[in-house]
Amino acid sequence: MAVPFKNYFLVLLLLPNLQITGSWAQDSYSIANYNVFFDTPSNSGNLWEDRGPHLINLIRFHEMDIIGTREGLYSQVEDNSKDLNFPYIGVSKDSGKKEGEFCAVFYNPEKFQLLDKGTFWLSPSLEKPSKDRDAAINRICSWGKFETSEGDLFYVFNVHYDTLGQTASEESSKLLHEKITEINKEHLPCILTGDFYGDESKPAYQESNEEETLHNSKGNSLIPSHGGSRTFHPFNWDLLPEKRIDPVFVSSNFSDIRHANGTVNHCKKFPSNHFPVKLRPKIGKVL
Structure with a gap:
């Protein structure tokens, strides 16, 4: 059965309404959402060879565990x-091999x-390259099932929506x-990172934030979110960021979420045309 577009974030994870009580098995991990912008020689002044080291150092400094x-x-990649x-x-x-852009998910092998x-x-021919x-x-979605060193299981889905196609987005x-429903049969905790090319003015965002099964992590941060509210900018120091299109959604069986937008630069240069979005949710079993 087709799902109405206005509810698409609401039903993404289709997880039960869990009541989180008791203590957790371990501390939080650092999860990041980062559109790194593709390497192109036409991007004069913002070439990957110049941006790349700053992006890597940013990830290291903030100790991002999954990106x-x-x-x-x-x-x-x-x-x-x-x-x-x-x-x-x-x-x-x-x-489906090496040619073209990736929705790659990096992870710390010492922790996961x-x-x-x-x-x-993201097409009817979902098992092969198609639009x-x-x-x-x-457009594509890559996902992984992870286990922490404490034995806790969770999923990460990472997606990139189309820039132009409204029907394709729906x-x-x-x-x-x-x-997600098919893959996550165990109803494990889920994290959804992505570039959705849509901001919180869309009905889907408003609908999802009214429900308990799926949360925009920014709106459910334990403490006020750090950093600016918008995530996309055109590599122009003189212009304010334009849009907030890189949310991180988490299922209701996460706790103590801390959220930040990383509005960073190096001598008025940016590592990417998107700012990273970072959160620290607790992942673990209720004891």
């Missing part, structure tokens, strides 16, 4: 993996074990809900 990224080309010494999951959207992984395309209806290009939401 959901988008737009990185294979060379960028490999650079990040090597410099961080983090494995990653994901394949390219154009070929990868138990399962996968990628699907949906009015989408401008192929259908992507329905497909994403169906796939």
